[in-house]
Amino acid sequence: MERSEESLFSVHTDLALEERESFPGDGGEIAGVEVHEWERKENGIRITEVIIKDAQGAEKMRKPVGAYLTLEAPELADRDEDYHREVAEELASQICRIFERHGIMAGSASILTVGLGNPDATPDSLGPLVLERLQMTRHLNLEYGKDFCAKKKYPVLSGITPGVMAQTGMETAEIIRGVVSETDPDAVLVIDALAARSVHRLGVTIQLSDTGIYPGSGVGNHRGSMTEEEFGVPVFAIGVPTVVGAAAIVKDTVDAMIGTLKREKATAGYGDSIEAMDPDEQYELIRELLEPQFGPMYVTPHNIDERVENLSYTISEAIHAALFRETVRAGEKA
Amino acid sequence: MERSEESLFSVHTDLALEERESFPGDGGEIAGVEVHEWERKENGIRITEVIIKDAQGAEKMRKPVGAYLTLEAPELADRDEDYHREVAEELASQICRIFERHGIMAGSASILTVGLGNPDATPDSLGPLVLERLQMTRHLNLEYGKDFCAKKKYPVLSGITPGVMAQTGMETAEIIRGVVSETDPDAVLVIDALAARSVHRLGVTIQLSDTGIYPGSGVGNHRGSMTEEEFGVPVFAIGVPTVVGAAAIVKDTVDAMIGTLKREKATAGYGDSIEAMDPDEQYELIRELLEPQFGPMYVTPHNIDERVENLSYTISEAIHAALFRETVRAGEKA
Amino acid sequence: MERSEESLFSVHTDLALEERESFPGDGGEIAGVEVHEWERKENGIRITEVIIKDAQGAEKMRKPVGAYLTLEAPELADRDEDYHREVAEELASQICRIFERHGIMAGSASILTVGLGNPDATPDSLGPLVLERLQMTRHLNLEYGKDFCAKKKYPVLSGITPGVMAQTGMETAEIIRGVVSETDPDAVLVIDALAARSVHRLGVTIQLSDTGIYPGSGVGNHRGSMTEEEFGVPVFAIGVPTVVGAAAIVKDTVDAMIGTLKREKATAGYGDSIEAMDPDEQYELIRELLEPQFGPMYVTPHNIDERVENLSYTISEAIHAALFRETVRAGEKA
């Protein structure tokens, strides 16, 4: 979750799901974008797959071409270990499925995992925490012979927690590109904390995508991208929103107030005033309030440390289940 | 910074300075409240002392009777070590002064320091981080004879990081009361992260008070209070705001928008609509937006880990300077 | 594991089991000491109970009167989660049993847990790590009414990680005594890293006792003791050896060499030379080698971080199983 400061004052979301919801008439068709939704009755997990098929869809969605799968599991906010395990199983199946589409066999491929984010900033520490929990195996091939993992039916798993640019003086993409070219994995799997637009998604939504990571606004600026184009192997990402930009919160509130006023008061004029306000003016106002000399502000839940800790367990279990257990298979999915 | 959830949706501030600013006609007199302000020309540090003199002032200010000293040092946001040292010196002088008023001699007293907050949640880790940096001495008396510190001209310094209630199952006040009654210090000095109302104060304002700590709204509920009344010795507190309640941000923005609309459009009616909205309705709207099923939200700067780290250095240096160095004396202050 | 420096050069062990083994003719009777041993066939866990019955036994064993139960589970060194769970179940049963003997009902009593040791020094961080994993409940009574835990059939669990004397300036015993007198638990349960005499016991032996904690050599010096006598409630302790004093290692090697020489060479005189060496001379020699100006040395395994991490899981699971699950009952034990 390292992005250019500019993007923070726009009402940015890392979730394809939220981007799509922002279109007027939510349920409608968007050219170049396909959407599938289903729900697991047994546990209430809701899955949405947004597929951006072409350049037209990419431009509209402000996200690159590819698949974005979202698991929504509201009860993740609670501590129930069994429920976390069910979500992990679901995520494991989806990891197998998305890997398979790119010709990666989850159980035997060599995967480089990357824990993006700042281990010292709680909401940004999800990636590093997941990496701490993963059981690496690639070094066993170095120590006990290059077929060791294959014989044991282990995947060839490696991982790195690169830190953020202020800590390393390097773009994360530079570090990962170097490690990829040295260690030659079949795929890269990035774990990262995301920014959402709605506080209701914080910590209860998991996004799985196959499009790589684009710091900043997503399209255009290629510096720092971690993509198949850059690395030569598919780049998958698992992300969970842990913060909302403060500007998004404010904008949503103002919009809601306008909506309420409009609904409640028939009188023309009421409620139009702010809406009528020049967007630039609105932006300037919010900027003054939310951008002190020391940079952008984030909104995060009060118990974020506990939630990130729990989610790191869920995600690491999912990755282990997808890669290590032979019994979990993509085919299980309808 | 452990407080009841209710208080988080009110537009609460832990800063006496901000409470006072909220009165209409900012500069005016408030019965029972005295205010002094001055500025250090050499470094631009602005000092405000709010003294709540009696019950009348306490009720108005929603804070207990006592002295609240605020240092505002906007450049604290930058990393300059020399500036941090100047702020530490200023804070050291003020610590000596406020101690002296209560008959505590900074250089020789026995002081129990308390690092409040959750070490695992970055914005709430200020207290624990300061405690990590403090050089304790009380045990030297236990090891080398009870006059050891006196002979060395050391203060008798001890400290504890109690953790938060979910981690301990105990009120912090229970733990500290027990430790005070066992170890019998002359005074307690609490270090804590605070909630402010304005993002512009985050990380650049230090409050020093002699009134103890009241979890929650401050007045009324005595459970969990850490005060002279409870402990039998003066309780001082050093606090730095590191978060703003999300509700405060939203309320400020809406207020600012109304203000702007009123100023800019002469037409009556414009801008009044939201203002006219029932406060309960406003509250309900904000609540819906900001209170997902998992509790209250906070706003915090993007680089909060760095800022809390730097501030913990500044505050620990100030405490060391106040207690250890003979050359820093309360008398130096004008 | 905070003890006076002197004790470190003696060949000290915190394990009653090892103390007893040090008597000549290992299997023999010691007046005032009772020993029971059994083994769980299903998992190879070996249990030894050393009961020091009176002052005579205490003097001989250099440990206070009480029960010392030791679980030896060599496979704890490996990472198998299932095995760790079996050990946790066994330990849970023994916790229930030892509690019961003191009239403490594991499922409903109010227990204060204490994580002794230095969280910043890996081999000494076992206690703090266990505390991080425990699920406290006592605060639920404060928040939701004083019968909340009873209704839910929860124990009333609280806990503290006091830190070590150099970090707090206080004796750990002072802090705990204060907390006990404020929060009034039925019993105290201390978790601590121990020093053993043999490297073969590091990380694979768990000692459970009902005699409290005596810093230093155990008998004589009462400063800093955490005992029923001091606190007014029973003090149980769970300890795992994570270090061996360097002096113990050296002494054992020299003894072994002498033994080997004696066995292998029939010639009188051979091998007697070192044995004949004045013990004071031996001590002086070891001291010179092992006591640089900066204090005593410890021996610890290379992967101590991983082992302490795994053990903290096992012990926290055992405590949870003993206190929370109604199905685990002392009666299950033969």
Next chain:
Amino acid sequence: MERSEESLFSVHTDLALEERESFPGDGGEIAGVEVHEWERKENGIRITEVIIKDAQGAEKMRKPVGAYLTLEAPELADRDEDYHREVAEELASQICRIFERHGIMAGSASILTVGLGNPDATPDSLGPLVLERLQMTRHLNLEYGKDFCAKKKYPVLSGITPGVMAQTGMETAEIIRGVVSETDPDAVLVIDALAARSVHRLGVTIQLSDTGIYPGSGVGNHRGSMTEEEFGVPVFAIGVPTVVGAAAIVKDTVDAMIGTLKREKATAGYGDSIEAMDPDEQYELIRELLEPQFGPMYVTPHNIDERVENLSYTISEAIHAALFRETVRAGEKA
């Protein structure tokens, strides 16, 4: 400090100084090895430079050709900040000097720093702790234009904490080689915890070398080497011994006892017995005692956390002084 297990039972040292001392007649000449020694009178810092000039010297010293500079500063064991600063200044001068010999200008070169070791194991966390304290600058060139550092007279500093093989599944050398080839620094500077032979050197000796890092015994096995040959740029290393192999301690004690016996008793036969013991037999005995099923053992001081913390400050200050301050110049050195 990641090395093959075999090397741990040999009496290995990472210090060229100690390797040289192990030769009989300590002061004598070794073909292919040059030694210079001097002492700073003002602060008692003793500096020894061991230069291995050719293959003959390398074979004898079991270390590669190159320069090994050792600073011995016994008072580093104490906490005096001023003394740490003096040592940092001395180390800074030596860094500048050794850089200069390889044509690297400390103030303007682009340097990749590497914090080797395991951040979760206290004695092995020196490298990661130093990296946490370093102020990176290379990203400023990426953000503000590629001459930014040059204009500000900053070095181009970057850094990475790669973790150990069990955490990453990769050889550290693979990660660094990848990062070097992507980011193209002028030199690599590795910071690592070392193993010494004598406990008296723990934490009070700093070794600076220009030969790179060879895991394991140093010569022969090239897998995992971090050297100029491998990376194409000079590889410097700063190391501080924080552990002694348990086997080294035992061997030293036994040797000392034999020596004492020989000196003290004129009688032939006394003291010869152990010396006469077959080295293989000795090894087997030590192995049995020190190698439980779970691997090699280390000796480390009781307050290792504090010492590593203080040393990380000293070394990071030295690196900052060497690279950032124009006033510290190699020329200052006699």
